[in-house]
Amino acid sequence: xxxxxxxxxxxxxxxxxxxxFRFHTIAGEPYWVEDxxxxxxxxxxxDDLEDPTTELHEMAMGLVGEIVQxxxxxxxxxxxxxxxxxxxxxxxRGEPHLYGRMDLAYDGRGPAKLFELNYDTPTALYEAAFFQxxxxxxxxxxxxxxxxxxxxxxxxxxxxxxxxxxxxxxPKPLYFSAVRDSLEDQGTVTYLxxxxxxxxxxxxxxxxxxxxxxxDSRFTDLDDFVIGALFKLYPLEFLFAERFGPALPRSxxxxxxxPWKTLxxxxxxxxxxxxxxxxxxxLLEAYFETATSGALEPGWVRKPMYSREGANITLILPxxxxxxxxxxxxxSPWIRQALHxxxxxxxxxxxxxxxxVADRAAGIGIREDTTLITxxxxxxxxxxxxx
Amino acid sequence: xxxxxxxxxxxxxxxxVLLTACEAQDEAVLYKDVAECVAGARxxxxxxxxxFDNAKNEHQRVAPRYTSQADCETDFGAGKCQSIxxxxxxxxxxxxxxxxxxLGYYAxxxxxxxxxxxxxxxxxxxxxxxxxxxxxxxxxRSTGTAMVSRxxxxxxxxxxxxxxxxxxxxxxxxxxxxxxxxx
Numbered sequence: 001x002x003x004x005x006x007x008x009x010x011x012x013x014x015x016x017x018x019x020x021f022r023f024h025t026i027a028g029e030p031y032w033v034e035d036x037x038x039x040x041x042x043x044x045x046x047d048d049l050e051d052p053t054t055e056l057h058e059m060a061m062g063l064v065g066e067i068v069q070x071x072x073x074x075x076x077x078x079x080x081x082x083x084x085x086x087x088x089x090x091x092x093r094g095e096p097h098l099y100g101r102m103d104l105a106y107d108g109r110g111p112a113k114l115f116e117l118n119y120d121t122p123t124a125l126y127e128a129a130f131f132q133x134x135x136x137x138x139x140x141x142x143x144x145x146x147x148x149x150x151x152x153x154x155x156x157x158x159x160x161x162x163x164x165x166x167x168x169x170x171p172k173p174l175y176f177s178a179v180r181d182s183l184e185d186q187g188t189v190t191y192l193x194x195x196x197x198x199x200x201x202x203x204x205x206x207x208x209x210x211x212x213x214x215x216d217s218r219f220t221d222l223d224d225f226v227i228g229a230l231f232k233l234y235p236l237e238f239l240f241a242e243r244f245g246p247a248l249p250r251s252x253x254x255x256x257x258x259p260w261k262t263l264x265x266x267x268x269x270x271x272x273x274x275x276x277x278x279x280x281x282x283l284l285e286a287y288f289e290t291a292t293s294g295a296l297e298p299g300w301v302r303k304p305m306y307s308r309e310g311a312n313i314t315l316i317l318p319x320x321x322x323x324x325x326x327x328x329x330x331x332s333p334w335i336r337q338a339l340h341x342x343x344x345x346x347x348x349x350x351x352x353x354x355x356x357v358a359d360r361a362a363g364i365g366i367r368e369d370t371t372l373i374t375x376x377x378x379x380x381x382x383x384x385x386x387x
Numbered sequence: 388x389x390x391x392x393x394x395x396x397x398x399x400x401x402x403x404v405l406l407t408a409c410e411a412q413d414e415a416v417l418y419k420d421v422a423e424c425v426a427g428a429r430x431x432x433x434x435x436x437x438x439f440d441n442a443k444n445e446h447q448r449v450a451p452r453y454t455s456q457a458d459c460e461t462d463f464g465a466g467k468c469q470s471i472x473x474x475x476x477x478x479x480x481x482x483x484x485x486x487x488x489x490l491g492y493y494a495x496x497x498x499x500x501x502x503x504x505x506x507x508x509x510x511x512x513x514x515x516x517x518x519x520x521x522x523x524x525x526x527x528r529s530t531g532t533a534m535v536s537r538x539x540x541x542x543x544x545x546x547x548x549x550x551x552x553x554x555x556x557x558x559x560x561x562x563x564x565x566x567x568x569x570x
Contacts, residue, residue, distance in 0.1 A: 020399030244553030
């Protein structure tokens with residue numbers, strides 16, 4: 001694994017515009033960066049990233065059936081009591097899921113280490129599945145990369161295939177929803193909607209804020225049509241806590257990701273995985289914080305169970321120096337995870353986002369940050385496989 | 388190769404290529420009116436009438452709506468549209484006349500028939516014309532028996548909305564993180 005400098009495509013901004021990539025620059029700061037790329041060998045991709053992704057996913061899926069039958073585990077994960085039956089029922093009915101992203105620390109040598117599962121509202125999808133694919137093709141055509149250069153990226157194929165597989169079981173049409181004013185989230189749901197259209201599915205879009213509720217507890221669109229199936233790029237725990245939340249279980253709505261997916265998006269899954277697979281090479285030691293846990297020690301990280309974008313994470317390096325990412329997610333219990341610093345390339349800390357579509361490892365996207373904690377200010381950098 | 392042989396965009400970009408999901412087809416029967424239904428001898432007169440009444444009742448609620456009579460008649464033919472009033476301040480809207488009704492046999496629910504109104508659209512079936520339902524799904528070129536995809540026979544359901552903006556408040560409460568609540 002190397003970070004290699006390369007000339008930008010002089011016309012990449014125009015290309016981005018024509019391909020619907022509107023959030024390549026966020027608040028004036030670059031988000032898509034292509035003056036460098038990460039190079040892997042095929043062996044690194046297959047043995048160190050693809051296979052562990054499959055295995056970690058199976059280990060995580062293996063926990064869901066156990067959690068939904070255990071009030072103790074539901075308590076530990078701070079799942080709101082009013083929604084437990086609904087979550088469990090969605091699992092028992094086998095409601096299909098679409099996708100997830102696990103964040104891995106990997107430096108090309110030792111085993112990749114699981115930081116967390118983003119299994120409810122993962123983003124950085126379009127840039128991984130589509131725009132970095134286009135980048136590779138164009139850079140090969142222009143002679144900047146060798147003909148043999150490849151990429152680990154079956155994400156779009158598997159998304160379209162999965163939509164086609166799960167569609168017959170879903171009410172029609174399928175609505176796609178995100179917060180109205182987030183350019184990034186809107187871009188991600190538009191891309192997913194595009195993939196669904198490619199699978200022949202009838203789709204609509206609606207902003208999260210525009211969803212209505214009828215007197216008989218059904219969710220409606222702006223024309224009062226009942227929303228039977230909803231892809232929501234919005235945290236399920238937010239929906240639970242908001243005014244319409246209590247209507248969810250009786251509304252009959254089908255969600256993607258399904259309710260049970262919130263159990264895996266919860267960082268409480270990390271200590272549970274460690275308890276059941278202690279010493280697994282791809283896991284970091286983790287435990288639930290309790291009243292008797294004491295102060296955070298050097299070499300440990302403290303994360304809220306429910307959080308996004310690296311917010312509210314504290315880590316203490318072995319030398320005692322502390323790094324803190326502030327944020328709004330201070331209203332849930334905490335877990336602690338053994339520190340495993342991200343590898344640093346030219347002053348950039350890189351995290352590998354490894355995608356799982358349905359239940360298959362599908363490809364990767366790499367984000368860099370200037371600090372050890374990958375936040376929403378991180379940048380997306382493409383990758384290639386060079387043997 | 389470890390990547391997709393091709394990628395496509397329909398909404399975000401160009402290249403309009405469609406992979407079609409394989410979907411089960413069910414038998415449906417289309418009748419212009421109760422007399423044609425009775426002549427078909429599949430259902431009793433009472434069943435034919437009940438199914439027709441159900442479709443007729445649904446018609447005003449679910450028919451495709453137009454704000455201009457000309458647009459409606461372009462799709463459904465001259466003199467084949469009626470005006471409806473949407474209540475105070477909402478102005479006039481136009482819907483096509485009900486041209487037939489369809490009975491779809493529900494898989495897994497023997498003896499249960501669901502009827503829905505159909506409209507004869509001149510712009511459907513590649514402009515050769517045929518029956519469409521309220522969702523705009525093409526059902527069949529002519530009355531009689533047809534094979535129809537299950538989703539096409541599902542009518543959209545409406546319910547009176549009492550309230551909106553019950554979701555999204557956490558986004559503003561926890562905002563300032565790039566406006567994004569996902570990640």
